[in-house]
Amino acid sequence: MRTSQVAPETKSDGGYAALADTFDEFMTTFAEFRDSNDRRLREIETRKGADVVTTEKVDRISDALDRQKQVLDNLALKRVRPALGGRDDALSVADVERKQAFDSYMRSGDERALRSLETKDMSYGSGPDGGYLVPDEVEAEIGRRLASISPIRSIASVTQVSSAVLKKPFMVSGPVTGWVGETAARPKTGSPSLDALQFPAAEIYAMPAATPSLLEDAVVNLDQWIVGEVEAAFAEQEGKAFVDGDGVNMPRGFLDYDREPEADWAWGRIGYLATGAAGAFPAENPADRLIDTIYALKAGYRQNASWVMNRKSQAAIRKMKDADGNYLWQPPATAGSRAMLMGFPVVEAEDMPDIANDATPIAFGDFQRGYLVVDRAGVRVLRDPYSAKPYVLFYVTKRVGGGVQDFNAIKLLKFGVA
Structure with a gap:
């Protein structure tokens, strides 16, 4: 797994290069996490239990994802200040x-x-x-x-x-309402x-x-x-x-x-x-x-x-898949955006x-x-x-x-x- 490196921020690009490089690194790490977790799930299905080395690798990459996401959020925040x-x-x-x-x-x-x-x-x-x-x-x-x-x-x-x-x-309780005809009298409703x-x-x-x-x-x-x-x-x-x-x-x-x-x-x-x-x-x-x-x-x-x-709860959910084999947790679509879980943003x-x-x-x-x-x-x-x-x-x-x-x-x- 590659280590995260942040490019120096320059006045000319307002930190965009560092943000883009960090986002690419984050997506690369997520792809590696997905592959390793798929291997862990296959081992569970075939051996009735995952290999210890595989499990440790998945957890290690998951921790790296958390760290890179934090760096990504900080860079995005600096750019918009x-x-x-x-x-x-x-x-x-x-x-x-x-x-x-x-x-x-x-x-x-x-x-x-x-x-x-x-x-x-x-x-x-x-x-x-x-x-x-x-x-x-x-x-x-x-x-x-x-x-x-x-x-x-x-x-x-x-x-x-x-x-x-x-x-x-x-x-606490809404007013009494009812249906009336166009020209019918409007009876007084109860007070809320x-x-x-x-x-x-x-x-x-x-x-x-x-x-x-x-x-x-x-x-x-x-x-x-x-x-x-x-x-x-x-x-x-x-x-x-x-x-x-x-x-x-x-x-x-x-x-x-x-x-x-x-x-x-x-x-x-x-x-x-x-x-x-x-x-x-x-x-x-x-x-x-x-x-x-x-x-x-x-x-x-x-x-x-x-x-x-x-982040610990997020790490547990990150390993889950739906019935079709798709991961429930999805990484941010762009730098500075939120991760998604079943179509809804995740706030850490x-x-x-x-x-x-x-x-x-x-x-x-x-x-x-x-x-x-x-x-x-x-x-x-x-x-x-x-x-x-x-x-x-x-x-x-x-x-x-x-x-x-x-x-x-x-x-x-x-x-x-x-």
Whole structure:
């Protein structure tokens, strides 16, 4: 098996050559995986068991596929990232003034201009309250980066609010309806029963550090630096909370809600189907459980549905075939796109649990309709030159919440007898 090599990124091609070479390497590795796994399956059929060497080779190539896919995703992300902090003449006078004031605060701690602007704007951000608001373009760029690298955020519905809690009404029971003739009287219908889902925004933070020399270097774009430093930290914390957060000072993850067998499902709970085997797929026709999970969703939700699982679960499914001998898992069609499972995209979320008895490591659904991410407007930065001398710490905070908004839209596959 060839080792993955990434071509150096050049300014002329914007990294396209590296992306293309890595994608070709990934497809070559997948072809080798397919051939080795076919050999393993033939050995099982003829010898009632696969050769140990063959099994180890399949697992080794599968791990290589995971690593190459991660490199591929990172290269694709770098290519689509827009430059931050363009020409000042593209901004309004007010934007330029605020950007210059923020830059002065970041580099030297001079907050006079920034305090004056925020007092004039009657902003809730201030030094004693925990920092100053970053410029709008920096906040927007953080949001774009998170949407690209945070697995659940990338497929969920995202809304921005100015209050601490978003209350979203929903119908417990719909209005009474009926058929009438064109000229017949319209009798009064019953009133719908309404309730409200609440999505409080909790604080998430990161604390990057900078050296005085970096801050004094006028060539360094501090806007770009702060975005790059916090994106991974925010995405990692968000990703876990959106999956299994308990809703206490954090978003509530979709795995934290009560679960119900699909046959007994009721609003307010997440429906699941069982594999029928403890901690595993059934020995015969394991793909049938995936098909059952797909069709547990109503037709209107399947059109935009995705699979959500971690790489270990994906590796287990990667070896499966359908009744016609076709692999259920298919590699991305192009660099930067998602792998497909039975015609639906696979979203890799490492915070999903591993396959184990009574665990629910695989989710399927329309997360745009099913899960809501709530961002409170405003990202704040507090400069701290004292706590870690000679380094300068930047305490960056934003408020985010989340939870299930449509319990029809998400189904789980439980690895258990019932």
